[in-house]
Amino acid sequence: MADKNIPMREALRMALREEMIRDESVFVMGEEVGAWQGTHRVTRGFLQEFGEKRVRDTPISEMAIAGAAVGAAMAGLRPVAEIMTINFAFLSLDAIINHAAKIHYMFNGQFKVPLVIRAASGWGDQATATHSHTPEPIFAHFPGLYVGCPATPRDAKGMLKASIRDDNPVLFTESIALYPKPGPVPEDEDFLLPIGKGDIKREGKHVTLVTYARGVEWSLQAAEQLAKEGVECEVVDLRWLRPLDTDLIFESFKKTNRAVVVEESLPHYSFGSEIAAQIQENMFDYMDAPVKRVSAMDVPLPYAKEIELMALPNAQKVVDAVREIL
Template sequence: MSNKQILMPALSPTMEEGTLSKWLVKIGDKINSGDLLAEIETDKATMEIEAIEEGFISKLIVEEGTEGVKINTPIAEINENESSIKSNENLNDKKVINIISNNQKIIDKSSLNEKSDELLPINNDNNSKKITVREALRDAIAEEMRIDNDVFIMGEEVAEYEGAYKVTQGLLEEFGDKRVIDTPITEHGFTGIGVGAAFGNLKPIVEFMTFNFSMQAIDQIINSAAKTLYMSGGQMGCPIVFRGPNGAASRVAAQHSQCFASWYAHVPGLKVVAPWSSEDAKGLLKSSIRDPNPVVFLENEVMYGQSFECPNSDKFILPIGKAKVEKIGTDITIVAFSIMVGKALEAAIELEKDGISAEVINLRTLRPLDLTTIINSVKKTNRLITCEEGFGYSGIGSEISSLIQENAFDWLDAPILRVYGKDVPMPYAENLEKLALPQTSDIIEQAKQICP
């Protein structure tokens, strides 16, 4: 009996490629129709694929962690006869298949992590490694749960499924179902439970599958978590973290694509954090968990699979309220947060070709805002652009513009300009979505308007 190929499935109407995150079977395993074979990460979520035929796994063609696997690409083979199975030697030596290119070729594993990314922050510390933002978040949660038994995490699919985006992978196995808690689909309800637990001196981490769903729980976040310390005269705090993906993902339309940065940054009593890199994610999440105040931790779904250098140490933390200068420049300051930091760095590289030296500031925290770092940069460059993925009206850029004009007006040589998303609900169509979201080219265009 010849082998039958298992192909990379299309898990959504718009899927063109995906990442084979994890094999759930091994060579020689007997499978039946409906058995789970692998975890596939798409542009929208991580999902498990099922077998549609019976047989024995005879070959695993694509290795775990391979990105850019096109749909209908063979990823494994099955055979009806167990005796005909041959070992898959390619997965046991240093050779793996590179699926990203149209023409498959064999590459050396040892070279996979050597390619540098000029947009990533450089870290020459021998105790750092390149990990995804997803892994950095998971490490931060696990490390804090190990040292503090009061820390626990709750949300939809965080336990048995290990998170909709696999941020909580491995936590249920390590900490058990008393500290990694699956909840019903009722944000208002489980957020209220989390806030109540924080009032009782526990340290909950509440995961929203997307911050769009946090609107169901906004009364608990604003009226209960944010205001109780003040209303109790300082007698009752609320050490809680609300975390999850914020802003646009990829073709998930208006109800799943909104940025809530300015919503939550508007509220006294909340701290609002918006990481970009793996270093940001790990260091700031650990600080947020330790903070005695409620923290809204705004992640970005598109960033989960991107890799950056990140310190290994479980003692590594970053202070809330402190920005980072990602690139030094002299002609213009570009301020950004979350996914827009990467676009700002891309713009800065392009501007260098035209003789414009841009300084890029990664805000990291939106409330409290590190105004000092922005002002010091503006005093040097005399020009400022703010970047955000959300709507411009009453946005983060509007607040920064006002603060800089109030505190550093004499150093400005040009109007402050803003880059932001179009003032429309997010379209579903890919071409329209791209037009609605701010791009690197928008930053470049704005910079050239005010730079001589």
């Protein structure tokens, strides 16, 4: 079957639609998913196609959206709950962390929670301090939950479908900045990407760039620029913050002996901290330089464009970090 060149939002829509056609127990719920056609248009046309039973508009009630989705999943349905943006998921933290992630363990396997919580994520576009979070590492802190963060339309389709078919709860974040970006997507209705498996997005031998989601784009741009100077970067897209594909990181690191972690999130207690710790604990004998971290600056995001952009990571910051450890 041929690939189709479509934006990430359409790839997500394709994945969700295929899974809803495939399995009657899959349904979507969330704010504006139905009549409004989805805030980010991922559920466009769903209400018309699947009806009110399976496309459920909710009140603005993030605690209840996440909590009711947990209950429905325990009872045997396969909810795909949309939290409009990840910023609002702070209101759902208890239901996600104390219930979705713990119920299977706490009751010793009596209940399963086959749930996907989708949320748009990301900094930029002057959304300001409360609407600009990329807090995926916070969620990845907790065992019992999977956390997926696709970087391309193809990955978005395969990862979302795998998440819906899995019997564990998954927090699935989608970078707002990546929604409109196109890429080739397999039309195969059984195209699945395994949970917890990362992907080499570019091969190289001098430095490993460990990243995910929007960081992949900055890393690829940086690798392109550095290649002109004869520096070959390997771009490791982890795809999942949990389970973490540490094997893929270590394999690449054994080859390059140097790493830069690239993330959109904040620097303290972060993805970068975790990867740096994993490398120094497991790869000490292979290390030729300290692990560098490129992340957002440690400030709340301001409104004014000029200073907002200063706080964000970009390809040039990745290039600079690589040069520091060569």
